[in-house]
Amino acid sequence: MNEKNSNSRLGRGLAALIGDTPPMDAPRHADSSGIRRLPVEFIVASPNNPRRHFSAEELEDLTNSIREKGIMQPILVRPSKVEPDQYELVAGERRWRAAQRAGLHEVPVIIRELDDREALELAIIENVQRADLNPLEESRGYDQLMQQFGYTQNDLAQVIGKSRSHVANTLRLMKLPESVQGYVADGALSAGHARALITAKDPAALAQRIVEGGLSVREAENLVQKQARADEEGASSAATKRKQKDSDTLALEKELSDRLGLKVSIDHKERGGKIEIKYRTLDQLDDVCSRLQRNG
Numbered sequence: 401m402n403e404k405n406s407n408s409r410l411g412r413g414l415a416a417l418i419g420d421t422p423p424m425d426a427p428r429h430a431d432s433s434g435i436r437r438l439p440v441e442f443i444v445a446s447p448n449n450p451r452r453h454f455s456a457e458e459l460e461d462l463t464n465s466i467r468e469k470g471i472m473q474p475i476l477v478r479p480s481k482v483e484p485d486q487y488e489l490v491a492g493e494r495r496w497r498a499a500q501r502a503g504l505h506e507v508p509v510i511i512r513e514l515d516d517r518e519a520l521e522l523a524i525i526e527n528v529q530r531a532d533l534n535p536l537e538e539s540r541g542y543d544q545l546m547q548q549f550g551y552t553q554n555d556l557a558q559v560i561g562k563s564r565s566h567v568a569n570t571l572r573l574m575k576l577p578e579s580v581q582g583y584v585a586d587g588a589l590s591a592g593h594a595r596a597l598i599t600a601k602d603p604a605a606l607a608q609r610i611v612e613g614g615l616s617v618r619e620a621e622n623l624v625q626k627q628a629r630a631d632e633e634g635a636s637s638a639a640t641k642r643k644q645k646d647s648d649t650l651a652l653e654k655e656l657s658d659r660l661g662l663k664v665s666i667d668h669k670e671r672g673g674k675i676e677i678k679y680r681t682l683d684q685l686d687d688v689c690s691r692l693q694r695n696g
Contacts, residue, residue: 435474437506438487443477443496446489448520448544454494455587462498471495474508476526478519487511490519491526517549521559528560535591536584539573546571565686572598572682580607592617595682600624601631625680660688 475492487509489496499507514522524541527533533541545551553571557564573584573594580603583589588611589597596617597603597610606627610620645653649666656664656675662684665676679685 435508435510438477438509439506440496440500440504442485443475443487443489443507443509444480444483445493445496446519446523448516449489449493449523454497459494459498459501462494463501466495466498466502466504471499471504471508474510476512476522477509478512478514488519490514490522520548521545525560528562534585534587535570535573535594536581539570542567542571543574565683568686568689569595569598569682577604577607579604583607583611590617593620596621596624598682599685600627602627660691662688 473492473495475495476490477487478490480486480488490512496507524545528538528541542551542556545556546553553564553567556562556567560567570591573581573591576584576594576597580589580594580597584591584594589607593607593610593615597607597620600606606620606623609615609623613619615623645666645668649668653664653666656666660677663678665678667673667676677688679688
């Protein structure tokens with residue numbers, strides 16, 4: 401992604417948008433800060449909002465707060481491409497929903513002319529910065545930015561203010577089985593639980609055990625490691641039946657292990673073979689992937 405200025409502006413979030421851009425003309429009253437009031441029925445939700453799940457309890461708490469104190473921060477919208485008198489939500493859908501439940505007829509908004517790319521970027525970045533997304537929504541949002549707008553993991557890390565390993569690990573959540581993703585979306589599993597399951601041989605079965613047993617993240621990690629050791633022991637019994645490796649193969653294994661800092665095993669046969677690299681953490685896996693990408 402080449403638009404560094406855009407990334408810098410988006411990374412500062414909604415507060416920067418309020419302060420950086422001069423007020424626009426709008427069909428409702430505006431104060432000196434550029435904040436206007438729009439009828440709630442003039443605003444429509446965006447189909448591209450990465451947030452899909454809204455906690456009923458949190459929404460009720462926000463509704464009660466709005467009844468008592470009103471909306472403290474304006475909602476960000478853009479003119480609708482479909483209806484001339486409507487505006488599409490960019491950031492603040494939960495406030496908009498709570499305002500309707502609280503019986504408000506108008507809400508404070510900031511209107512900005514944004515194209516589809518900018519609107520999606522802001523929706524995802526603003527939600528991530530507020531920690532409003534569940535881990536799976538965050539993962540899908542990252543993937544959407546990469547697929548549609550050519551973001552790299554480094555781009556995302558810089559704009560959102562997270563480490564590249566956080567971005568990489570979050571993206572890996574999409575590789576989990578649908579049943580495990582369902583637990584994450586419902587809040588039955590945390591991001592820590594889900595990350596522990598990424599390297600598991602049977603994540604769906606382990607996820608069920610974690611949920612039913614109410615295991616902590618640390619207990620889940622221990623369960624995954626215990627299962628991995630059991631699998632290793634089963635594999636090692638079969639390995640003892642194979643002939644002993646020659647000195648050249650052993651020397652190459654040692655050289656690769658020293659270079660990577662991980663245990664490397666080579667299984668060479670008459671017609672090809674395989675190389676196995678053993679890692680214990682996602683950071684170790686991320687390091688191996690980075691080395692391969694650099695050398696590619």
